[in-house]
Amino acid sequence: MQHETHQRLGEIRASVGMEYGKILQKILAISLLETKVESLVERSVQGIDLEMVIGGATCAFEVKTSEGNTIKLSRKDIEGLDRQVEAGNRAYIVVLTNGPLDDVIFARYHPGEIPAGKELSSFFFRAYQEPALQQRIKSTFPVVVDKYAQTAVEGRQGGLDKILAQYAEWGRA
Amino acid sequence: MIGAPFPVRPTCLEIENFRGFRGACSLDFGQDLTLLMGECKAGKSSILTAIEWCLLGTKIVSSTSTGIAERGDWILANTMATGETRVTLTLVVEGGKGKLTRTRGLDAKRNAPDQLELTLPGEQILTGNEVEEWLEWTGMPNWDTWKQAFAQHQESARERITDQADRSYLIASMLGLSDYRDLSAMLKKVKPKDLEECAQETLQHLAEDQQRARQTPQQEVNGIQASLQRLNVSATQAGDAELELRRKALIAEALPVGEAIGLPAEQLPHQDWSASEVHTWGVDWRSQVDAHLTPLRQELGDLEGRIRSLTASHEALNPKRVALADARQQLEGLRSKHGSPQDLRAQRETIAGELNTLREQRREQGELNNLLQEALGVIKAGGRTDQCPVCTQDAGGLEQRLQEQLASGGEDTIQNQLDQLASRDGALSSQLQQLEQAQATFQGTEDSLASLEKTLRGQLPPGTQEEAGVTELLAALLAQKVRLEKTINLADENLAGMTGKLEVFGLLLNLRAARERAEHRAGDLSAMPQFAALQDKIDEAAGFACDLIALENMARELEEEQAALQIQAVNQSINHYMSMISPGFEKVVSVHQKHTATKLIYQLVDSEGENLTGTLNQGALNSLSLATFFAGAQFRVSQGLPEFLVLDDPVQSLDQAHQEGLARAVKEFSKLAPVIIACLPSHFTKELERLKSPDDKLCRVHGSDPIQIEEI
Amino acid sequence: MRVLDELEAIIRKRGVRVEERLELLNRLRKSDPSQEQLNQRLAEFKTAIQGAARAIQKEIR
Numbered sequence: 001m002q003h004e005t006h007q008r009l010g011e012i013r014a015s016v017g018m019e020y021g022k023i024l025q026k027i028l029a030i031s032l033l034e035t036k037v038e039s040l041v042e043r044s045v046q047g048i049d050l051e052m053v054i055g056g057a058t059c060a061f062e063v064k065t066s067e068g069n070t071i072k073l074s075r076k077d078i079e080g081l082d083r084q085v086e087a088g089n090r091a092y093i094v095v096l097t098n099g100p101l102d103d104v105i106f107a108r109y110h111p112g113e114i115p116a117g118k119e120l121s122s123f124f125f126r127a128y129q130e131p132a133l134q135q136r137i138k139s140t141f142p143v144v145v146d147k148y149a150q151t152a153v154e155g156r157q158g159g160l161d162k163i164l165a166q167y168a169e170w171g172r173a
Numbered sequence: 174m175i176g177a178p179f180p181v182r183p184t185c186l187e188i189e190n191f192r193g194f195r196g197a198c199s200l201d202f203g204q205d206l207t208l209l210m211g212e213c214k215a216g217k218s219s220i221l222t223a224i225e226w227c228l229l230g231t232k233i234v235s236s237t238s239t240g241i242a243e244r245g246d247w248i249l250a251n252t253m254a255t256g257e258t259r260v261t262l263t264l265v266v267e268g269g270k271g272k273l274t275r276t277r278g279l280d281a282k283r284n285a286p287d288q289l290e291l292t293l294p295g296e297q298i299l300t301g302n303e304v305e306e307w308l309e310w311t312g313m314p315n316w317d318t319w320k321q322a323f324a325q326h327q328e329s330a331r332e333r334i335t336d337q338a339d340r341s342y343l344i345a346s347m348l349g350l351s352d353y354r355d356l357s358a359m360l361k362k363v364k365p366k367d368l369e370e371c372a373q374e375t376l377q378h379l380a381e382d383q384q385r386a387r388q389t390p391q392q393e394v395n396g397i398q399a400s401l402q403r404l405n406v407s408a409t410q411a412g413d414a415e416l417e418l419r420r421k422a423l424i425a426e427a428l429p430v431g432e433a434i435g436l437p438a439e440q441l442p443h444q445d446w447s448a449s450e451v452h453t454w455g456v457d458w459r460s461q462v463d464a465h466l467t468p469l470r471q472e473l474g475d476l477e478g479r480i481r482s483l484t485a486s487h488e489a490l491n492p493k494r495v496a497l498a499d500a501r502q503q504l505e506g507l508r509s510k511h512g513s514p515q516d517l518r519a520q521r522e523t524i525a526g527e528l529n530t531l532r533e534q535r536r537e538q539g540e541l542n543n544l545l546q547e548a549l550g551v552i553k554a555g556g557r558t559d560q561c562p563v564c565t566q567d568a569g570g571l572e573q574r575l576q577e578q579l580a581s582g583g584e585d586t587i588q589n590q591l592d593q594l595a596s597r598d599g600a601l602s603s604q605l606q607q608l609e610q611a612q613a614t615f616q617g618t619e620d621s622l623a624s625l626e627k628t629l630r631g632q633l634p635p636g637t638q639e640e641a642g643v644t645e646l647l648a649a650l651l652a653q654k655v656r657l658e659k660t661i662n663l664a665d666e667n668l669a670g671m672t673g674k675l676e677v678f679g680l681l682l683n684l685r686a687a688r689e690r691a692e693h694r695a696g697d698l699s700a701m702p703q704f705a706a707l708q709d710k711i712d713e714a715a716g717f718a719c720d721l722i723a724l725e726n727m728a729r730e731l732e733e734e735q736a737a738l739q740i741q742a743v744n745q746s747i748n749h750y751m752s753m754i755s756p757g758f759e760k761v762v763s764v765h766q767k768h769t770a771t772k773l774i775y776q777l778v779d780s781e782g783e784n785l786t787g788t789l790n791q792g793a794l795n796s797l798s799l800a801t802f803f804a805g806a807q808f809r810v811s812q813g814l815p816e817f818l819v820l821d822d823p824v825q826s827l828d829q830a831h832q833e834g835l836a837r838a839v840k841e842f843s844k845l846a847p848v849i850i851a852c853l854p855s856h857f858t859k860e861l862e863r864l865k866s867p868d869d870k871l872c873r874v875h876g877s878d879p880i881q882i883e884e885i
Numbered sequence: 886m887r888v889l890d891e892l893e894a895i896i897r898k899r900g901v902r903v904e905e906r907l908e909l910l911n912r913l914r915k916s917d918p919s920q921e922q923l924n925q926r927l928a929e930f931k932t933a934i935q936g937a938a939r940a941i942q943k944e945i946r
Contacts, residue, residue, distance in 0.1 A: 003697050100380040100383065101376045102376075113719075113901055121369055121373065123372050123718070124369070124722075125715075126716075352887060352888040356892075372934055378938070378942075379938055379941060698945070701944065704941055707940075710930070714930040714931075717905075717909075717927070719902070721923070723901070724892060724909065724910070
């Protein structure tokens with residue numbers, strides 16, 4: 001990740017505290033929407049965070065952020081992801097830890113590979129990352145962070161929701 | 174090499190010079206049961222140890238390898254022996270019988286290897302490592318398996334079930350899960366977490382390096398700004414505009430200087446030069462200007478000298494002329510008063526002659542006077558003043574006459590004349606001196622004036638009039654001096670200011686460069702191809718680590734699955750043997766699988782899930798240990814693996830009923846695989862005697878020297 | 886070893902990093918002691934990571 005992008009994310013985290021995970025989720029959503037997806041829906045109540053359709057295929061994202069360098073998936077997260085796989089969708093865990101050199105990792109979820117309730121470092125998820133998705137947001141993510149950092153700090157989730165609403169492909173369920 | 178299980182079992186044992194056995198001894202085992210009874214120190218345990226040593230080697234006497242502390246002090250060789258130690262075990266193997274012989278030299282050091290030989294059917298002979306490989310291939314036990322499923326050691330009867338690791342190992346073996354556990358344990362030892370830590374540490378250090386690389390240009394900018402601040406150039410002022418202003422000013426101030434001092438065009442700055450070019454030029458400026466100023470300064474010095482000289486020459490003339498006139502006047506005055514020097518010299522010459530004459534006269538008179546004095550003296554001395562002392566003639570009034578002559582000699586007159594002449598000469602001398610001096614003064618002044626006039630003429634252009642020429646020349650020289658001074662001052666002022674201005678200019682230039690470096694986000698790794706290469710390496714390492722963890726987890730999951738399938742059978746087996754050994758035992762024993770963070774462990778629990786090993790008495794623990802022992806051995810038999818039991822005094826803490834129960838369990842098991850037991854005479858041995866079948870062999874071991882084994 | 890055969894079946898069924906994990910399994914089948922081989926591989930990865938990091942440090946220091 002570029003230094004400036006990491007700096008801006010740090011500023012956002014310092015301002016918004018507990019909301020950081022949700023806010024990052026929305027920033028990611030905007031970054032994905034900028035890459036011309038067919039649809040992107042926020043599905044927080046159904047066990048995963050985002051659902052994206054691209055090229056006719058459905059991708060489910062569980063977004064995990066951390067102040068340190070590990071994240072943990074709860075049993076509920078795992079169950080949600082399992083359901084996605086059973087439904088024939090591609091499930092991903094999107095990991096962003098706090099190291100200055102850490103990047104967003106789109107790690108493909110495979111049932112049985114990831115234990116629930118265990119602290120796992122971003123290193124572990126690198127084994128499952130899909131370069132295509134990483135590449136997708138490589139150029140848009142830093143731009144979006146820079147552009148909407150202030151909105152995130154001042155308007156919080158509501159402010160970013162207004163931005164998201166401008167995209168025809170965006171929806172909430 | 175894929176091992177096909179075959180129930181290898183021992184049929185005969187030959188011992189020579191081993192522990193209590195001095196000399197040779199042999200024993201054929203019963204097909205089912207072999208019981209070795211005897212009192213303490215009879216040598217019965219040594220027979221079992223001999224089997225162990227033959228199969229497993231010297232590791233059986235290591236306290237760390239065996240986990241049995243007292244074994245560390247064991248000595249294998251018979252202390253009275255005079256030959257090597259040898260044990261041979263005859264085994265039923267695939268295709269017939271084999272003989273496994275282990276030998277150790279008489280004075281072999283503790284760590285020295287044994288000689289190992291195996292003779293197989295078809296006269297095939299294996300030695301050393303080949304034998305070890307064959308034993309492993311056939312499924313013969315290593316120490317851990319021996320301890321869990323082959324041998325009941327009296328030193329550690331209950332550890333089988335009380336030690337968590339031993340218990341889990343045994344039960345896992347009974348469940349057929351040794352391979353799974355071994356694989357999981359091996360994968361765990363590889364420590365994929367090391368890779369994670371390596372990657373994280375590496376990224377951490379790089380992040381710190383990046384931070385430093387970013388801070389350094391900014392620190393540089395701050396440092397330069399501080400230096401400029403000290404030179405009264407504020408941070409806001411210190412920008413491109415100021416740099417441009419100063420660039421132009423440096424050029425504008427230098428050009429007139431360069432032109433004035435006659436610098437060639439190539440040494441002068443150009444208006445279209447960049448700030449860097451101007452700075453480079455500025456660094457050399459002083460030396461170039463100084464090089465041109467030096468001759469100018471020299472010229473100025475010469476000019477000033479010339480002006481001084483001309484002025485001095487011109488100003489010295491008139492006084493000299495006046496002095497000459499005075500000297501002439503004085504000389505002429507003296508001449509007219511005293512005459513010429515020649516006249517005076519002539520007069521003095523005359524006087525000198527007269528003086529000489531008078532001096533001669535005086536001398537003569539003096540001599541005469543001396544004679545007269547002398548005569549007077551004689552006369553006085555002779556006492557006759559009227560007689561000549563020489564001729565003695567009468568000379569009346571001689572003394573008086575002599576005195577009168579002395580008085581009238583005229584010496585005083587001569588002297589007076591001399592004095593008068595001397596005085597006159599003195600006066601003449603003085604006049605002459607004055608004349609000569611006046612002459613010299615006049616001459617000197619005349620010469621001096623001539624010299625001055627010559628000097629002055631030399632400084633003027635030829636043919637010029639003196640006065641006008643001097644004035645004109647002086648004016649020209651002064652004008653030249655002024656111009657030269659002006660040029661030199663201009664250059665000096667420029668140089669004096671240049672040092673400070675160049676310093677500020679240089680700092681502004683450096684500041685611009687430092688700001689550019691800071692702006693270009695020095696140290697941002699994400700753009701470097703090397704960083705992408707590092708990320709690829711970390712991804713690859715993460716994949717490897719993840720695969721190791723996944724395999725370990727899969728092995729553990731498989732172990733769980735298999736355990737779930739086998740547990741019932743194992744529980745049945747344990748409870749079967751427990752009911753035989755301990756008929757009054759009311760609890761039902763179950764194997765319970767427990768997950769820890771890193772592995773599966775096995776416990777023995779009752780029907781309410783309570784851990785049995787924490788609650789049973791010694792006798793019950795011994796019984797349970799024996800029951801699991803038999804159950805484990807039975808499992809190996811069911812797999813077609815080599816199996817035979819070696820029990821050393823198994824009746825510890827067992828009362829009569831339990832001993833009888835154990836005897837029944839032993840008898841039952843011996844139908845599946847051979848059992849060899851060493852024991853003190855007891856209810857247990859009596860029961861075994863009672864239950865004896867033709868395939869059993871009951872022996873009494875006598876602890877005599879040599880040890881005797883008697884079949885009963 | 887039976888366990889290795891069963892692991893192979895699970896790896897194929899799960900379909901995650903199949904090629905890499907089967908290669909690892911083959912190493913376990915072939916070599917003895919396997920742990921030493923795996924430790925060596927681990928050490929190679931560490932060396933590669935540290936070498937790549939040094940190349941970057943040379944540039945930015």
